[in-house]
Amino acid sequence: MSGDLLFIPGPVTCAQEVLAAMARPMVNHRGEKFAGALKGVQEKLARIYETAGDVLVLGSSGTGGLESAVVNLFSPDDVLLSCPVGNFGKRLASIARTYGADVEVLDTEPGQGLDPERLAKRLRVDRKHKIKGILLTHNETSTGVQNHMEELARAMEGHPALRVVDSVSGLGASRLPVDELGFDAVVGASQKVFAAPPGLAFVAVSARAWDAIAKAKTPRFYFDFTKAREFGADGQTPWTPPVSQVFALDVALDRYHAEGAANAHARHVSHAAAIRAGVQALGLRLFGDPRYASPTVVTMVVPEGVKASAVLKELRERHGVVLAGGQGDLKGKIFRMGTMGAINRDDVVRALTALGEVLCARGHACDPAQAGAAAEQEYVAIAQAG
Numbered sequence: 077m078s079g080d081l082l083f084i085p086g087p088v089t090c091a092q093e094v095l096a097a098m099a100r101p102m103v104n105h106r107g108e109k110f111a112g113a114l115k116g117v118q119e120k121l122a123r124i125y126e127t128a129g130d131v132l133v134l135g136s137s138g139t140g141g142l143e144s145a146v147v148n149l150f151s152p153d154d155v156l157l158s159c160p161v162g163n164f165g166k167r168l169a170s171i172a173r174t175y176g177a178d179v180e181v182l183d184t185e186p187g188q189g190l191d192p193e194r195l196a197k198r199l200r201v202d203r204k205h206k207i208k209g210i211l212l213t214h215n216e217t218s219t220g221v222q223n224h225m226e227e228l229a230r231a232m233e234g235h236p237a238l239r240v241v242d243s244v245s246g247l248g249a250s251r252l253p254v255d256e257l258g259f260d261a262v263v264g265a266s267q268k269v270f271a272a273p274p275g276l277a278f279v280a281v282s283a284r285a286w287d288a289i290a291k292a293k294t295p296r297f298y299f300d301f302t303k304a305r306e307f308g309a310d311g312q313t314p315w316t317p318p319v320s321q322v323f324a325l326d327v328a329l330d331r332y333h334a335e336g337a338a339n340a341h342a343r344h345v346s347h348a349a350a351i352r353a354g355v356q357a358l359g360l361r362l363f364g365d366p367r368y369a370s371p372t373v374v375t376m377v378v379p380e381g382v383k384a385s386a387v388l389k390e391l392r393e394r395h396g397v398v399l400a401g402g403q404g405d406l407k408g409k410i411f412r413m414g415t416m417g418a419i420n421r422d423d424v425v426r427a428l429t430a431l432g433e434v435l436c437a438r439g440h441a442c443d444p445a446q447a448g449a450a451a452e453q454e455y456v457a458i459a460q461a462g
């Protein structure tokens with residue numbers, strides 16, 4: 077059974093082998109088979125995070141992973157510096173506010189990345205170290221922006237605040253060595269780069285974070301990291317886990333490592349470059365500052381006189397191609413096209429051609445064949461530059 081071509085930034089197309097793992101017979105979640113799979117997942121994720129610390133696996137979507145970081149690391153009234161560059165960064169700030177944190181926002185214009193100098197400046201004037209936590213987004217899925225995490229890590233040097241990073245749509249598509257960069261809680265999820273079904277979040281937790289967790293006072297039960305670590309050491313979770321999702325993620329991570337992290341990074345970069353070339357060949361403008369262009373989500377401006385929702389509907393119904401629109405203030409203003417998941421070059425060419433056909437039919441002057449051709453050329457150019 078083949079479904080639609082999924083070009084939304086999660087959930088994404090899963091390989092058949094990954095889906096097949098979901099159909100395995102159910103097992104005892106306190107037995108050996110499950111422990112083997114969970115330990116496999118923990119170890120394979122630790123290699124991707126490049127950490128010697130703990131990786132906790134939670135039965136939850138990515139948002140639960142973000143919530144878990146907030147409730148475990150901080151106390152009500154803690155001053156947190158939120159640095160959103162789009163909707164998901166704002167969501168993390170909302171979670172923190174929900175649990176009583178005193179959230180200060182360092183705002184960035186949509187389409188821009190976080191300026192390391194601004195962050196450094198804000199931290200420099202916090203001489204008394206009132207700021208207890210810094211909330212960052214690695215890859216902002218709502219705008220197609222990837223922050224420069226190494227520069228941000230340098231900008232935070234010397235300040236003791238805990239660094240929380242939402243890398244739900246970033247982890248695995250570019251390097252994020254969390255120990256080296258000194259990040260304290262880095263959140264990922266199963267349904268993005270790793271191309272497994274939704275249902276699992278994971279968090280890399282630093283030694284410094286564990287000290288804070290022991291003292292933090294925000295109430296928590298389901299997402300208690302201390303319990304998750306205790307059970308995780310035995311290949312278990314405190315509560316009944318989504319067993320089938322763990323099997324699927326284990327297979328997906330095997331596939332990831334068989335490809336190799338560097339090749340996986342290059343795959344996302346080349347799909348993103350090909351999509352950018354294709355949409356520009358259609359006369360569309362890319363959204364956002366190219367210096368921060370994400371490898372996992374390409375964003376483009378909806379052309380004048382075209383109704384975004386109608387384009388998305390027709391793409392889906394007539395061509396079986398599923399793209400995403402804008403969120404929040406960007407609704408109706410941009411299209412978003414993901415590069416994650418088990419998609420290939422032909423899929424990308426097909427999706428771009430379909431986008432061209434739909435736009436053409438709606439009065440936007442363009443040649444749909446040019447989109448595919450430009451994408452193909454980009455793949456060739458990247459392979460030659462090798």
Ligand SMILES: *Cc1c(COP(=O)(O)O)cnc(C)c1O
Nearest residue numbers: 137138139164215217242244245
């Ligand atoms: C997808 C995503 C999330 C989490 O979304 P869930 O729907 O809760 O899995 C969080 N942050 C970013 C940047 C994302 O792309």
